[in-house]
Structures are given as C-alpha cells and as structure tokens.
Amino acid sequence: MFFKNFTILFSILIISALLLNGCDITASKSGDKYPDIIETLVPICSASDGIVDIDVYSSGPIATSYNRLYFDILENGTENRVAESGLTITPVMDMGHHVHAAPVWQPNPDRDPDSQLFEAAIIPTMPSGDMGSWSLQWDAGNGNAGEPCQMEVMQASDVKVFTAENDERYILTWIHPDSPKTGINDLTLSLHRRESMMSFPEVQDLQLEIRPWMGSMDHGSEGSENPEPSGDGYFEGRVVFNMSGDWQVYVTLIEDGEEIYEVEFELQVE
Numbered sequence: 001m002f003f004k005n006f007t008i009l010f011s012i013l014i015i016s017a018l019l020l021n022g023c024d025i026t027a028s029k030s031g032d033k034y035p036d037i038i039e040t041l042v043p044i045c046s047a048s049d050g051i052v053d054i055d056v057y058s059s060g061p062i063a064t065s066y067n068r069l070y071f072d073i074l075e076n077g078t079e080n081r082v083a084e085s086g087l088t089i090t091p092v093m094d095m096g097h098h099v100h101a102a103p104v105w106q107p108n109p110d111r112d113p114d115s116q117l118f119e120a121a122i123i124p125t126m127p128s129g130d131m132g133s134w135s136l137q138w139d140a141g142n143g144n145a146g147e148p149c150q151m152e153v154m155q156a157s158d159v160k161v162f163t164a165e166n167d168e169r170y171i172l173t174w175i176h177p178d179s180p181k182t183g184i185n186d187l188t189l190s191l192h193r194r195e196s197m198m199s200f201p202e203v204q205d206l207q208l209e210i211r212p213w214m215g216s217m218d219h220g221s222e223g224s225e226n227p228e229p230s231g232d233g234y235f236e237g238r239v240v241f242n243m244s245g246d247w248q249v250y251v252t253l254i255e256d257g258e259e260i261y262e263v264e265f266e267l268q269v270e
C-alpha cells in the first residue's frame, strides 16, 4: 500500500514538473531557443523598473533615421525571460526650454518569432548635442515606469521635418533602400504628422509622388512606382536609377489633388 501510494505520488510529481516546464512562460537565457542575433546588435542600455530588467539593443548606431530597436525583458534580478509584455516606449529629447518626443512604432506584446526579442522602431528627428539630449523612456505596465535609457543620436540625412502648405508639420523618412543600386530598388518611406510635441500619428490621408533626378546630368529615370500606404505609417513603391552617381529623389505630398510640399533626398547610387 505504502509503495503503491508512493509510486502514484512520485508519478504526479514528475508529471507536474514536466507540465510546469512545458508551459513555463520563461526560458533560460542560455537556452538554444534564443539565437545569436544579440551578438550582431549594438547594446544601448540596461535598465529596471523593479519588476523586470530590460536590455535595449539597436541594429546600428542610433541616428536621425529609421532605427529598429530590440528589447530583451527578464524577471528582475534573474535570467528568466518574460514571454509577454505591455512594454511601451517614448523617445524624449530634453532641449532645456522644452521637451519633445518622436515617431515610434511600439513593441508587439510578444517576442518576434525570429529574433526572440521584442521589436520596435523610432525616428529621432534631431541629433544629440548642444541642442539637447535624448533618452528612451519606457513602461512595461508594472505600475511604475522604468529607469530612462540615455541614447546618443547621430546626424543622418534620412529624415525631413517640415511645415506643408496646409500648415501641418510632417516627418517624412527614407527607410529603404539604404544603399541604392543602379536599376530597380524596392522603396520604403514613412510619413508622420506632428499632432503635438509628444504625439506623432502615422499619416494615411496623403498621396506621395516620387521623381528621381540626376541633377549633374540633367536627366531622370523611367519606371519608378509611387509609394502607396502599406499600413503602420509605411509607404511602399519602387525607385529606378538608370546609372550610378549622385541622385536626388523628389517626394511630393498631395492632399485632395493639391501639391502641398516637395522634399528632396540626396542619394549616392552604386
């Protein structure tokens, strides 16, 4: 009798252990479930809110351009990875007399199936320097905000901030191609409107027209396709360059059939 009960108890313990392991929401940091992408990323900072610790990475140095960010989130003081999170982020520039935010794509509540990290993106509109400094504020939904991360933002030429003829202020960003080639290039832009200093909703009610132009030789290039909204503030199309060298791409914003602004991007085409 004793042995029989003991065997049953023992079996229950083993089955429980297996079940708990199988549906554990966390996994070990060294587990082979997590690929080596972290090795290829640039560490930005580590911070805590007392409940979770986060490690922030980017795919390269952060610049005034489209920057993808990657977050690893662990239970505070442990190596246990959190599977789901209500993480929201706000890039904030402190300019002394005022602060402002920037366009942001919030992280998904789940880890990306490929990178096994929480992925997001930001477009800082100004470089760090004499004008001010950037931090990444975050809140994982645990009731207290996390310690802000300091971010160094370098100057790039992928972001244009301007007031159009409808008196709205826009942020137009060249995302792809980052190294344009002679021939057909898939094109991705994003467009945001500055609703307030802290709010930059994506724009869907404008049309974009593109015109590649080689100013030094006074010619354009046939076959480009105007970028169309593809969701989440992205616009996708095609841009064609018929030779290598220095090119301009003019992007015209159109509202209800009226041209309201023209932006010029300078590109070096290989």
Ligand SMILES: [Cu+2]
Pocket (backbone or CB within 6 Å): 093, 095, 100, 126, 131, 132
């Ligand atoms: Cu600023």
